[in-house]
Amino acid sequence: MYGWIWRHLPGNAWLKALLSLVLALGVVYLLFQYVFPWAEPLLPFNDVTVDEGLGAVSGTV
Amino acid sequence: MSVRVIVRTFSELCITFGALIVLFVTYVLYWTGVKADAAMDGQLDQLEDRWANGAMTSAELEAAGGSSDVTEDGNPPPPEPYEDGKPFAVMYIPRLGDNWTKPVLENTKTGTLKKGLGHYASTAQLGQKGNFAVAGHRRTYGDPFKDFPKLRKGDAVVLNDGRTWFTYRIENKKPYKTLPSDIAVIDPVPRKSGFTDSGRYLTLTTCEPEWGHSHRLIVWAYLDSTQPVDDGKPEALRR
Secondary structure: OHHHHHHHOOOOHHHHHHHHHHHHHHHHHHHHHHHHHHHHHHOHHHOOOOOOOOOOOOOOO | OOHHHHHHHHHHHHHHHHHHHHHHHHHHHHHHHHHHHHHHHHHHHHHHHHHHOOOOOHHHHHHOOOOOOOOOOOOOOOOOOOOOOOEEEEEEOHHHOOOOEEEEEEOOOHHHHOOOEEEOOOOOOOOOOEEEEEEOOOOOOOOOOOOHHHOOOOOEEEEEOOOEEEEEEEOOOOOEEEOOOOHHHHOOOOOOOOOOOOOEEEEEEEEEOOOOOOEEEEEEEEEEEEEEHHHOOOHHHOO
């Protein structure tokens, strides 16, 4: 997988390393910006309210 | 496909998955706090701006024919309805730290609680008869209620809505542990709180255990005193 990416990056080893770094940072950015904010509410740390049930004025989280 | 390729790919996937988990833990433990601190500062700034510019001072309000800071029965005037999802007050709890200052926003949705404490929209307004109930994160998003179990009877919970300082005093000996379904804890006269008559109460809720969600911790407080902001900080915050 990573070998395949390495082989398909253009340039010499230095450029490949630089591009790999950019790719990795890009993935981390996407994770922190979009994927983790989506996944985090699925964890229990958001449950701080007492359940007001259906049709309550304020939602429970 | 050779065995070598399969083993190598499997190893790479395992390493990737491990790295993903490390990143996610970093996000939950650290990054949510960084974001929440910035968001809370933003909310506090927003409040200060509004109080400095838009909102009427008590004198202006009086001149406009509105109620003054204290009504005839010696109680603060009813505030305007709170704007959904917007900050309307600042909370100080000296027991949780001298610099413990958090904005209180209207409603208790997930997005709101990322930016501060959330006021249960169905409960009373600040300083009014009934129960002013507020929820906050125990962990993640700045850990506002991390030290919740340290709260004890007599501790001050001070709020400022731009016009009035409200000093509430905690009534519980120590925080009351209950189930998430126990909505009676935010009733106008909260059950199990020890209060029997109607009055001006405050309820704080957060999760228990620290990293779980099976229970809730509750403290109740009663309104001890109020004073106009022009008179300076209340005694509970002077040191």
